Amino acid sequence: MNDVRDRLKDADPVATDAALCDDDVQRMRRVVMAAAAQQPMSQAWARAKWTAGVVVIVAITISLNRWFEARESPLTPPADHSISNDASETRRQMQFIAPGGTRVIWVFNDEFEP
Numbered sequence: 001m002n003d004v005r006d007r008l009k010d011a012d013p014v015a016t017d018a019a020l021c022d023d024d025v026q027r028m029r030r031v032v033m034a035a036a037a038q039q040p041m042s043q044a045w046a047r048a049k050w051t052a053g054v055v056v057i058v059a060i061t062i063s064l065n066r067w068f069e070a071r072e073s074p075l076t077p078p079a080d081h082s083i084s085n086d087a088s089e090t091r092r093q094m095q096f097i098a099p100g101g102t103r104v105i106w107v108f109n110d111e112f113e114p
Contacts, residue, residue, distance in 0.1 A: 092107070
């Protein structure tokens with residue numbers, strides 16, 4: 001680990017440079033502050049609010065879409081799988097499909113007597 005740190009220190013080109021003089025520091029500061037003053041803060045906040053609003057709307061749309069898909073999946077009719085081959089025998093079933101893939105199938109038997 002120390003070997004990597006030593007290599008990084010040795011390869012750092014700025015480590016041997018002298019510090020900037022105060023005039024250069026103040027000149028750089030004035031340039032940055034002038035650039036910041038050109039764009040008013042209210043315009044930056046307006047962009048941030050607009051972007052946040054778009055993100056919230058997209059998130060709500062995706063959430064509602066997934067919620068409606070999750071609500072529709074247990075109510076979808078099963079594929080054309082018949083329980084019995086005999087047409088005279090009528091059986092009803094109810095299927096619940098959980099979002100994780102768990103499936104519960106209840107078969108109702110009208111002739112059941114406990």
